[in-house]
Amino acid sequence: MAKERWASRIGLVLAMAGNAVGLGNFLRFPAQAAKYGGGAFLIPYIVALLVVGLPLIWVEWAMGRYGGQKGHHSAPGIFQSFSSNGIWKYFGVMGLWSCLVIAAYYLYIESWCLAYAGYSAIGGFSGYTPADVEAFFSKLTGETPNQLFAISPFGMIMFAICILINIFVLSRGLAKGIELVSKIGMPTLIIFAAILAVRGLLIAPPVEGQAPTFFTDQHAKASPFEGLNYLWEPRFGELGDPAVWLAAAGQIFFTLSIGMGSIHCYSSYLRAKDDVALTGATAAWTNEFCEVILGGTILIPIAVAYLGLEAVRGYTQGGSGFGLGFMVFPTLFNNWGWFAPVAGFFWFGLLFFAAITSSLAMGQPIMAFLQQEFGQSRTASALSFGVLLLPLAIPVAVLSQATFFDEFDYWAGTVMLVVFALGESILFAWVFGMKNAWEEITRGAELWVPPIFYFVIKYVTPLFLLAILAAYVFKPAADWKTYIEAAVQGKPAPAWEWAGDGLIGKLMHKDLEATRNRVSSDPQLDPAQRTAALEHLENVETWRNVDRLMMLGVYVFFCVLVYVAWSRRRAQGRA
Numbered sequence: 174m175a176k177e178r179w180a181s182r183i184g185l186v187l188a189m190a191g192n193a194v195g196l197g198n199f200l201r202f203p204a205q206a207a208k209y210g211g212g213a214f215l216i217p218y219i220v221a222l223l224v225v226g227l228p229l230i231w232v233e234w235a236m237g238r239y240g241g242q243k244g245h246h247s248a249p250g251i252f253q254s255f256s257s258n259g260i261w262k263y264f265g266v267m268g269l270w271s272c273l274v275i276a277a278y279y280l281y282i283e284s285w286c287l288a289y290a291g292y293s294a295i296g297g298f299s300g301y302t303p304a305d306v307e308a309f310f311s312k313l314t315g316e317t318p319n320q321l322f323a324i325s326p327f328g329m330i331m332f333a334i335c336i337l338i339n340i341f342v343l344s345r346g347l348a349k350g351i352e353l354v355s356k357i358g359m360p361t362l363i364i365f366a367a368i369l370a371v372r373g374l375l376i377a378p379p380v381e382g383q384a385p386t387f388f389t390d391q392h393a394k395a396s397p398f399e400g401l402n403y404l405w406e407p408r409f410g411e412l413g414d415p416a417v418w419l420a421a422a423g424q425i426f427f428t429l430s431i432g433m434g435s436i437h438c439y440s441s442y443l444r445a446k447d448d449v450a451l452t453g454a455t456a457a458w459t460n461e462f463c464e465v466i467l468g469g470t471i472l473i474p475i476a477v478a479y480l481g482l483e484a485v486r487g488y489t490q491g492g493s494g495f496g497l498g499f500m501v502f503p504t505l506f507n508n509w510g511w512f513a514p515v516a517g518f519f520w521f522g523l524l525f526f527a528a529i530t531s532s533l534a535m536g537q538p539i540m541a542f543l544q545q546e547f548g549q550s551r552t553a554s555a556l557s558f559g560v561l562l563l564p565l566a567i568p569v570a571v572l573s574q575a576t577f578f579d580e581f582d583y584w585a586g587t588v589m590l591v592v593f594a595l596g597e598s599i600l601f602a603w604v605f606g607m608k609n610a611w612e613e614i615t616r617g618a619e620l621w622v623p624p625i626f627y628f629v630i631k632y633v634t635p636l637f638l639l640a641i642l643a644a645y646v647f648k649p650a651a652d653w654k655t656y657i658e659a660a661v662q663g664k665p666a667p668a669w670e671w672a673g674d675g676l677i678g679k680l681m682h683k684d685l686e687a688t689r690n691r692v693s694s695d696p697q698l699d700p701a702q703r704t705a706a707l708e709h710l711e712n713v714e715t716w717r718n719v720d721r722l723m724m725l726g727v728y729v730f731f732c733v734l735v736y737v738a739w740s741r742r743r744a745q746g747r748a
């Protein structure tokens with residue numbers, strides 16, 4: 174089988190940036206920054222970028238290039254190439270597992286972006302209220318309160334279209350598939366975002382006593398610059414809250430797509446002396462430009478201009494911009510007259526391009542594994558990826574989002590990213606050895622890597638990751654700040670309860686327990702409604718347990734494939 178290569182360096186950078194640039198750049202980051210200290214959020218964000226993000230970018234690029242020279246293009250083989258201990262290839266299985274599990278729900282969101290973009294382009298949201306948009310979303314997803322099944326023929330068709338698009342692009346290979354889409358998608362995304370950002374900043378509310386100008390918008394309640402001020406004005410007092418630092422570190426993982434195995438795969442197609450320092454950093458800076466500059470200039474400023482500051486605070490208090498981006502923005506664009514359908518298409522179009530360039534990076538590692546270890550062609554491996562995806566994707570599409578969708582996002586899309594990153598940092602810096610690791614990072618480097626990163630990669634990054642993981646595992650319901658303040662001030666701390674979004678609390682279904690308590694004590698619910706809600710929560714818990722068993726089964730399945738693959742290698746004298 175001919176060895177694949179990237180056709181150009183710019184194509185590689187755009188593909189890597191496309192892998193990183195996702196929905197979180199435009200929906201999650203602005204809401205996280207608004208919630209956690211405004212401009213002050215950039216302090217822990219930049220710290221996390223320097224001690225976790227950029228070091229792990231270099232680690233993953235270097236690991237991928239090194240493994241590629243050994244003939245490996247997926248995480249199991251790449252990890253095994255750094256140690257004689259066979260256990261590492263089974264840890265590397267996480268790089269296949271996470272890509273498949275995340276793709277199962279990420280492609281579903283991608284299909285929403287495609288549906289919204291198409292509906293916006295034909296003017297479908299014209300005259301819609303937020304309630305009308307919610308009804309459209311319910312039609313797309315089939316979600317109804319207290320119902321376990323969420324089946325939508327329309328949504329299933331859009332989901333199937335997105336899966337088929339991904340399979341087709343992946344079947345074209347690196348240069349003619351992924352790289353080509355990235356060369357088209359990333360510049361288009363940036364152009365769409367820049368146009369929306371400029372148009373949004375031109376919104377001018379009417380001023381009493383002043384004649385309206387060309388840019389005056391009678392529907393605007395405030396200047397978009399009030400939104401920028403709210404987003405970027407530092408609230409330094411919040412830096413003492415550990416939740417702010419944890420959120421910043423989490424955002425770095427989300428935004429750079431580290432801890433998944435996709436960067437390893439992409440960089441494994443480099444030549445031995447190809448640069449990873451400058452190219453990796455360039456991909457990271459491209460992502461940061463899209464997130465901080467473009468993402469920070471669209472969502473919050475436009476929303477504040479039309480809704481007012483207090484309303485936007487309510488929408489972003491959960492740290493997510495999904496409600497604003499999908500439920501409210503289609504109605505706000507209606508204030509832009511003839512440009513409204515175009516603006517809606519640009520907004521959801523850029524979200525679609527952000528999503529597909531990320532989802533393609535999830536399919537390639539699995540395809541590379543099947544091609545390399547089982548001799549499948551590009552087309553056959555792309556179809557195999559689709560077949561492997563279906564058992565996970567179907568439950569995501571037909572069951573309540575509180576089951577498979579949320580669980581996949583939490584375990585594969587959050588916690589296991591940190592676990593994987595911690596493991597690879599130990600393997601690279603300690604098992605392989607930091608001297609060897611540093612030589613690998615700097616070989617062929619076209620960017621001077623400051624020697625301080627030798628120390629950071631060996632000590633600071635693993636310790637920082639360990640702290641993040643511990644914070645996730647042992648997260649208390651009363652948040653860490655409460656217990657830290659109690660310890661410092663010598664005051665009694667509240668009784669310990671596990672947080673519903675912490676690992677231990679999640680395993681114990683503490684989030685569902687809290688919801689049950691709210692439902693049981695809600696005076697506005699009649700007995701029939703209360704019974705229906707409680708029965709629904711019981712069903713959700715049951716299916717979450719099924720979901721977890723399925724995720725474990727997928728991991729075991731990949732471990733079996735790896736075992737078979739290495740048995741074949743030994744039989745052929747390639748191990």
